[in-house]
Amino acid sequence: MKSSRRTFLITSIGVASTFALSRQAFADAPKVSESDPTAQALGYKEDAAKVDKAKFAKYAAGQDCGNCSFYQGKPTDAFAGCPMFAGKQVASKGWCSAYNKKA
Structure with a gap:
């Protein structure tokens, strides 16, 4: 159970940071x-x-x-x-x- 929570949290953080980076990249789009x-x-x-x-x-x-x-x-x-x-x-x-x- 701890392993699946850890996996979920790591995945969630990765997805959130990717979204934040892509949003920033789009804000800088020409x-x-x-x-x-x-x-x-x-x-x-x-x-x-x-x-x-x-x-x-x-x-x-x-x-x-x-x-x-x-x-x-x-x-x-x-x-x-x-x-x-x-x-x-x-x-x-x-x-x-x-x-x-x-x-």
């Missing part, structure tokens, strides 16, 4: 540049107000990364991760054509 090939393909703008509405008719005022279902931070976070830009952060006030309103 920000997506509008010149990034993926950003260009998706029409990403760091400021949603600058979206080319003629080119991206899907865009509507009020849409931004902070209220998109893909945004991996809190709406109040200035930057957070997005699976569309693996390993990079997007601006909460940004927008791209993959926008999907958070439920």
